[in-house]
Amino acid sequence: MSQTLELNRRAFLRNAGLTAVAGAVGTGSIAAGAPVAAAPPKPHHGKYDLDTIYNRIGSDCYKWDKQIEKFGRENITVPMGIADMDFKCAPQITQAILRRVEHENYGYIYMPDSYAESIITWNRARYGIEIQPEGLVNANGVNPALLSALRAFSPPSSKVLLLPPTYSAFYSTVKKAGCVAEECPLHYENGEYSIDFEDFERRIDSGVTSFIFCNPQNPTGNCWSLADMQALGEICARKGVVVLSDEIHCDFVNTGHRYTPFSAIPDESIVRNSVTFKSTSKSFNLAATKCAYFFSDNADYIARIKATGHNTAVNSLAVAASEAAYNEAGDWLDEVTAYVDQNMEYAAQFINKRIPHVKFYKPEGTYLAWLDVSELAEKIGAREMAEEANRKLAPGETALEPENMIELYLVENAGVQLNDGFRYGVGGDNRMRMNLATSRHLVSQALENMAVALDRV
Ligand SMILES: Cc1ncc(COP(=O)(O)O)c(C=O)c1O
Missing domain, CATH: 3.40.640.10 (Type I PLP-dependent aspartate aminotransferase-like (Major domain))
Structure with missing residues (x-):
């Protein structure tokens, strides 16, 4: 992420012509800890409690705390980027x-x-x-x-x-x-x-x-x-x-x-x-x-x-x-992998029904989904915004990619942080990576927020 984004994110967004969508889920109204927007499809009845949201904020974790530092507390409701899990560790x-x-x-x-x-x-x-x-x-x-x-x-x-x-x-x-x-x-x-x-x-x-x-x-x-x-x-x-x-x-x-x-x-x-x-x-x-x-x-x-x-x-x-x-702890892992598999199913059904600008293909393995956001990028003009922002970069600052703009768009309008695809080499353009190893309540909240935000696009 460039210094511009880190130091002056809001001014940058204004310069790039990207402001929070009026009427979309307000950045303030979706602060983490707010009521869950939609009930998860089915509660998990296992030996281990995977549904209860385990609060990691304040533990110096990259997935939550670093994103809060980068984008502001008011803009991070569900970080779904860095590849670790939100669950409480196996008691063993x-x-x-x-x-x-x-x-x-x-x-x-x-x-x-x-x-x-x-x-x-x-x-x-x-x-x-x-x-x-x-x-x-x-x-x-x-x-x-x-x-x-x-x-x-x-x-x-x-x-x-x-x-x-x-x-x-x-x-x-x-x-x-x-x-x-x-x-x-x-x-x-x-x-x-x-x-x-x-x-x-x-x-x-x-x-x-x-x-x-x-x-x-x-x-x-x-x-x-x-x-x-x-x-x-x-x-x-x-x-x-x-x-x-x-x-x-x-x-x-x-x-x-x-x-x-x-x-x-x-x-x-x-x-x-x-x-x-x-x-x-x-x-x-x-x-x-x-x-x-x-x-x-x-x-x-x-x-x-x-x-x-x-x-x-x-x-x-x-x-x-x-x-x-x-x-x-093998049984803990078995329960977690089955839970993540169901998160994937849930996300696939939700996105296919409610978020037409994003394509979700259930992955064969990993807890990471690789979203095709080509249509969303087109709708919000991500490429043009990146070009516009790059014209205003100070010397030495890193050039922005369209996926940076999509990340910012989702953070600003849905409180959801995803990882931008260009970092994964050729074929990463128009892609975002979504980590689903979290409570289904948070998956549900993230998807609801995205659906509301992207309805306005
Ligand atoms: C494919 C792959 N290899 C290695 C790592 C990192 O491994 P470590 O933290 O043990 O260096 C990751 C972390 O996301 C990964 O996805």
Whole structure:
């Protein structure tokens, strides 16, 4: 977000000719905590309370507090951007942290075997994959682990292949490694994304050294098939390009779909040419505990990543939390994923009926929906507004994209914050990403607010 937006948002909106739509849901009238506009379709009757809104405001969280700082308290009713969840954490995890905190010393730890065992057992039980303990490495995040891997396999100035639209931080990680992102855009048709394998192979030949794969894919939600992965893996193995498979979203798979681990490909030579990256951070909402892991059957690959000076330290509270998550909180995760799946259904039906300017396709996996807002962009003149605003930028300020204007429009008129699509690379124009891992009351309130605001467009 540019300094202009952060420092002088309202003046900027006036300059750009974008003012809150008269008569739309008033920014003041939809402050968070206001009565819910529409009853959610069905209350959740589970072991865990997912319906009650868990107030995160004031906890320094990026999803709420950062957006409030950026856009003003009066403009943030339901932030649906950053990819974490609003639910209260699994009680098993809180209990484990409390047990650890009872021992009031936080000096250096050596990793207990039980930590690795929790990872190995989880992956075996849930996905039928066998992780060898000697091929398993800790990390303080998937992004730092990917950076270490790029340092191992991709010399500065070489290319790293991505399949956009894809996770925005891949681009910054590639840049941090001194490499260049080579984009092989996904093919899009009728709400479905697929891989253009000919283009993939052509681009691999242009100096690519690693390929970052995302399964399920953020933000498109694709749960890639075995056939897709076999085809990609075969090309990469033949060309000597290492596959870095980011499977952080793997526990979120919607009804009728399936996540297939890259390491489950039957062809051993393909699997040996890959490293898989995972963590409890998405599944159990432990992102700020900073703990992740990666594994490979290829001892040479693991040695090369470790040799970059990769940081394997995981903090003591993260160890307690992550181990409890995998060992004890599986039923919490199952309930959460089913709940999010129903949120997706609810949003699909609501948007298709009530918000004609937005197209919603239920994703196969992840808790993120990838909205097509082309019609809305056209209606509000997002491109023209961005152009107009860019003519007034002060030197050094970042140019604005039409999706910045859509984000602002929705914040100002509906109190709903979404992530702007251009950050996800080619194919991100006219797209916004919506995070549905929250209470259905908030999903309902966000959609009602959007429907009222966009009715006036
Ligand atoms: C695909 C993907 N990889 C990695 C991450 C971040 O992982 P970490 O916080 O462990 O660095 C995210 C977070 O949204 C993600 O979507």
